[in-house]
Amino acid sequence: MMSLLTQQGQLIAEHVEVADSLLSRMQGLLGRRELPARHALWIHRCNSVHTFFMRFSIDVLFVDRALAIVGIHRSLPAWRVTFPIANADSVFELPAGCLGAEVKVGDRLKVVESTHADARTHLPREV
Numbered sequence: 438m439m440s441l442l443t444q445q446g447q448l449i450a451e452h453v454e455v456a457d458s459l460l461s462r463m464q465g466l467l468g469r470r471e472l473p474a475r476h477a478l479w480i481h482r483c484n485s486v487h488t489f490f491m492r493f494s495i496d497v498l499f500v501d502r503a504l505a506i507v508g509i510h511r512s513l514p515a516w517r518v519t520f521p522i523a524n525a526d527s528v529f530e531l532p533a534g535c536l537g538a539e540v541k542v543g544d545r546l547k548v549v550e551s552t553h554a555d556a557r558t559h560l561p562r563e564v
Contacts (some may be wrong), residue, residue, distance in 0.1 A: 438451075438452055438453075438550070438551050439452075439453040439455075439548050439549065439550055439551065440452070440453060440548070440549050440551045441453050441477055441479075441529060441546060441547070441548055442546065442547045442548075442549060443539075443540065443544055443545075443546060443547070444544065444545040444546065444547060447537075447539070448475075449477070449529075449531065449535070449536070449540070449546070450475050450476055450477035450529070450531060450535075451475045451476075451551070452473075452475060452476045452477070453476075453477045453478075453479050453529075453548060454476070454477070454478050454479065455478075455479050455481070456478055456479065456480045456481065457481040457482075470492055470493075471492075471493055471532070472493065472495065472530070472531065472532045473532070474532055474535070475535075476531070476532065477529045477530065477531045478529070478530045479527060479528070479529050479548070480527060480528045480529075480530065481526075481527045482526070482527065483525070483526075483527055483528045484499065484521045484522050484523075484525035484526070484528075485518070485519050485520065485521040485522065485525075486513075486518070486519050486528055486530065487517065487518040487519070488513055488514065488515045488516060488517050488518075489515075489516055489518070490515075491515045491516075492515060493515065493532075493533065494512045494513055494514045494515065494533035495512075495513050495530045495531060495532065495533055496509075496510065496511050496512065496513070496530075496531040496532065496533055496534065496535055496536045497509070497510040497513055497519065497528060497529070497530055497531070498528065498529040498531070498536070498540075498546070499522040499525035499527075499528055500525065500526065500527055500528070500529065500546060501524045501525065501526050502526045503545065504545055504546040504547065504548065505543065505544070505545045505546075506540070506541065506542050506543060506544050506545075506546065507522055507523070507524045507525050507542065508522035508525060508542065509536070509540070509541070509542060511533075511534075511536055512533040512534060513533070529546075
């Protein structure tokens with residue numbers, strides 16, 4: 438299991454799914470009723486998202502190759518599309534409202550592989 442944290446160690450998501458194949462990237466969150474709390478979908482090779490046919494709003498973090506945040510959309514409603522974000526290499530889609538005000542453009546994120554049920558108490562190696 439992988440977790441998503443800020444550079445300072447603040448937990449953003451304790452379960453990160455990866456969408457890195459053409460099919461998984463196209464599927465994204467479509468067909469789901471919700472994205473559970475503390476979950477995220479990491480879509481590789483992506484600089485824009487849409488929420489067509491989705492049933493819920495999401496928070497979106499656009500990041501560059503170094504996982505520095507280059508764009509944020511908070512509570513993006515269903516049936517919307519974002520403009521492409523310059524320098525974005527991938528995207529984290531999260532439940533709407535989970536991003537605190539302290540998460541901002543320019544912050545660097547870490548994805549860590551967790552071998553412990555509680556990623557907040559055990560932060561193993563970076564991915």
